[in-house]
Amino acid sequence: MATDGPANVVFGAAGATGLEVVKRLLEKESLPTRAVCRDPAKLAGVLEPSPKLQVVKGDVTDPASLKEALKGARGVVFAASGRGYWSASEVDFQGVANVAAAAKEAGAGRVVLVSSMLVTKKNWLNPVRLLLNNIRWGLMDNKLKGEDALRASGVDYTIVRPGGLGRQPGGQATLVTGQGDCMSAGGQIQRADVAAVVVEALGNPGASRVTLELVSRPGAPEGGFDAQLKGMWAGLKPDATA
Template structure:
């Protein structure tokens, strides 16, 4: 299975690309913005394509042509303004959904944010970010794609445990980025996650088992 990863050069994205490379079942295609980034992936034995989330839908569709699934884990980052959040986390995500439809890539996994679906639980300090995630997710929900929306809790760089809690959560908690990546890759083969959205935090249940319970 060829998996197009938007946001491959981000912290979760790099974990996802490594997991795909180490698997016999997948080929990861890293979507990057610069030749330097593409060369960095190539040096590690990974495929990369040049594309820009601020570019056109047609360009994104061309970049993902021939892939079997799309993972969107891109973000403008915490150091940019609300304008970049709208352009990347919202419009970039929506364009990626539109591109997947155009390129006939039916499987789409979105990395969202904890409780982005529930306005009452948005973080007041970064409400614009949650609004972007909320409406990007809604665009995916309203598409004709076979979707999975993963809404991780507070992201940390601790080593993953391989154990999570998945479902509709109300209490905020943390989760290692490595475990988010593992869950995303596990969703690729777990049909029970098709057309499902769920929060994801650290827990006591092995990832594969947790995904079967959502």
């Protein structure tokens, strides 16, 4: 299949959340889904074969590979995160800046970034933030810089800041959102539910320039999970423009 036509493009597609996003896109969207990862072999046999699936090699630290990966991009999802101890600046900050710039250049409609709760400086001394900032050097500081680079890039965006991520099936919980990074640490959400929000954010007009925190509580919401996905944006404000 040609990999330069219109497609939704996912970075970090072989990661735990990225893979859920790819699955959700394949299930819900008619447009091809382009799964981008550093080693496409990682996805061999992991996903059901689909005529809508494109698997391509790309590295968010390599702008030339991004230009290729983003040809014809409509929606773009950034679910990558650095692996090594010193990787956060290169991947969680500069990688986001690279993808945002390349997405703008490619004429993409919106970039949805998977960031994290507690990312802002107001939580500077929160013990969870301090811990995460030391699990990988400067992880949270660099995630915040990545968010800021995306906001400044000129491409439309949504920034999703989840709480602790789980691997259980999705669609069975009530989503709880916040803004301003005021949620207390400890909230959790399944990656499949984050993926559902991310995919909805790609196309929902109410998700434009929105930054939100996201956790969940047990039990399906009144009206069902999918209705909540559509309606949740009405209560959220876009970021103030500088």
